[in-house]
Amino acid sequence: xxxHFHEELKQLKNKLLEMSFxxxxxxxxxCEALFTxxxxxxxxxxxxxxxxxxxxxxxxxxxxxxxxxxxxMAVDLRLITMILKINTDIERMGDHAVNIxxxxxxxxxxxxxxxxxxxxxxxxxxQKMLRDALGAFLKEDTDLALSVLKRDDEVDDYNAALYCxxxxxxxxxxxTVTAGMNLLMISHNIERIADLANNIAEDVIYxxxxxxxxxxxxxxxxxxxx
Amino acid sequence: xxxHFHEELKQLKNKLLEMSFxxxxxxxxxCEALFTxxxxxxxxxxxxxxxxxxxxxxxxxxxxxxxxxxxxMAVDLRLITMILKINTDIERMGDHAVNIxxxxxxxxxxxxxxxxxxxxxxxxxxQKMLRDALGAFLKEDTDLALSVLKRDDEVDDYNAALYCxxxxxxxxxxxTVTAGMNLLMISHNIERIADLANNIAEDVIYxxxxxxxxxxxxxxxxxxxx
Numbered sequence: 001x002x003x004h005f006h007e008e009l010k011q012l013k014n015k016l017l018e019m020s021f022x023x024x025x026x027x028x029x030x031c032e033a034l035f036t037x038x039x040x041x042x043x044x045x046x047x048x049x050x051x052x053x054x055x056x057x058x059x060x061x062x063x064x065x066x067x068x069x070x071x072x073m074a075v076d077l078r079l080i081t082m083i084l085k086i087n088t089d090i091e092r093m094g095d096h097a098v099n100i101x102x103x104x105x106x107x108x109x110x111x112x113x114x115x116x117x118x119x120x121x122x123x124x125x126x127q128k129m130l131r132d133a134l135g136a137f138l139k140e141d142t143d144l145a146l147s148v149l150k151r152d153d154e155v156d157d158y159n160a161a162l163y164c165x166x167x168x169x170x171x172x173x174x175x176t177v178t179a180g181m182n183l184l185m186i187s188h189n190i191e192r193i194a195d196l197a198n199n200i201a202e203d204v205i206y207x208x209x210x211x212x213x214x215x216x217x218x219x220x221x222x223x224x225x226x
Numbered sequence: 227x228x229x230h231f232h233e234e235l236k237q238l239k240n241k242l243l244e245m246s247f248x249x250x251x252x253x254x255x256x257c258e259a260l261f262t263x264x265x266x267x268x269x270x271x272x273x274x275x276x277x278x279x280x281x282x283x284x285x286x287x288x289x290x291x292x293x294x295x296x297x298x299m300a301v302d303l304r305l306i307t308m309i310l311k312i313n314t315d316i317e318r319m320g321d322h323a324v325n326i327x328x329x330x331x332x333x334x335x336x337x338x339x340x341x342x343x344x345x346x347x348x349x350x351x352x353q354k355m356l357r358d359a360l361g362a363f364l365k366e367d368t369d370l371a372l373s374v375l376k377r378d379d380e381v382d383d384y385n386a387a388l389y390c391x392x393x394x395x396x397x398x399x400x401x402t403v404t405a406g407m408n409l410l411m412i413s414h415n416i417e418r419i420a421d422l423a424n425n426i427a428e429d430v431i432y433x434x435x436x437x438x439x440x441x442x443x444x445x446x447x448x449x450x451x452x
Binding site for chain 2: 067068074088166167170171172174178185
């Protein structure tokens with residue numbers, strides 16, 4: 001029974017990693033679709049949503065079944081809990097990638113604004129946070145997880161700066177309002193992806209060190225005005 | 227052991243209900259703060275975030291401990307899983323209430339726009355969905371849960387209509403851009419509260435009938451453009 005249990009647990013972890021790669025790719029494609037105003041790329045992200053949702057349902061069900069099957073030891077219990085939490089966070093990142101892709105489709109024909117470079121930097125920072133959070137989980141590396149937490153402010157700052165720039169642009173030129181509204185929502189979605197990467201990093205630390213870092217960090221931070 | 231287990235499970239369910247009432251109140255207050263432009267109300271929502279976060283952490287830990295403690299039967303396993311899922315959704319609703327309150331503070335001094343009535347209707351619909359989703363869980367009432375699912379489109383429609391109205395307002399009058407951007411985000415947050423109420427209703431149906439309704443419904447819906 002124990003051997004069977006650990007084999008199942010290993011397979012569950014692998015499935016979570018497969019899903020994570022799919023979501024990482026979706027986020028990268030959605031950002032690329034934004035910068036290149038590519039309908040094809042955006043549509044491929046939207047088409048991939050079903051696959052990610054299916055992963056989530058399977059992992060959720062298999063994880064909860066393992067609780068019942070294995071009468072797990074404390075250490076395994078924590079790993080399953082961790083997998084279930086990351087599963088939820090990763091699926092939500094997939095949703096945000098789809099949201100970004102949908103908003104891209106609304107602004108394909110809008111004139112480009114002079115703030116795309118800041119978007120590129122913000123998106124790159126959020127994607128790096130996602131990659132490192134997953135790496136921290138895979139390698140059980142709390143130092144890497146801590147480095148992710150430290151970078152959350154950077155993305156929040158980009159988000160706050162973009163909010164101001166979009167506000168100014170829309171006030172100065174009413175032709176930018178439609179693009180500006182969609183870019184505001186895209187910026188919000190990228191910021192949420194960074195937040196979720198942060199959640200994963202916090203959970204990795206909790207998992208390895210038993211330190212409850214959730215909420216504490218967020219509560220200390222000033223609001224980014226978004 | 228079994229008696230102890232069921233007593234703990236009952237207490238866990240009660241704690242979730244306490245938390246739900248706190249979040250329901252936070253959502254109501256945040257919406258009221260918006261309509262009355264009340265800084266005091268908005269600040270009280272923000273001040274209440276910590277209490278809700280603490281509930282979430284406690285329920286999460288106690289729920290997972292129950293998995294290990296009780297070697298639960300299938301029916302109890304499902305209830306614990308359900309509680310843990312609702313816990314996450316309710317805490318996120320609390321976050322959205324805080325987001326709404328924060329954005330209210332940014333627009334206290336902005337002139338009122340002529341779309342507040344639509345916001346009131348949307349907020350009322352989302353709050354009713356939340357109340358009924360929690361009622362469906364409490365009373366194990368799948369009919370009530372199904373009625374929640376049917377109302378999600380209504381809130382999405384309000385959200386899409388508000389998007390168009392805000393777009394027009396901002397294009398016509400640049401003085402409305404700051405308020406409009408914040409109201410766009412508030413509308414998004416209300417829509418997310420309705421989505422999360424929908425999640426809870428789906429989970430109640432899955433719990434009582436074993437039917438997997440998650441994702442399926444959302445995938446069939448057209449995007450609301452937000």
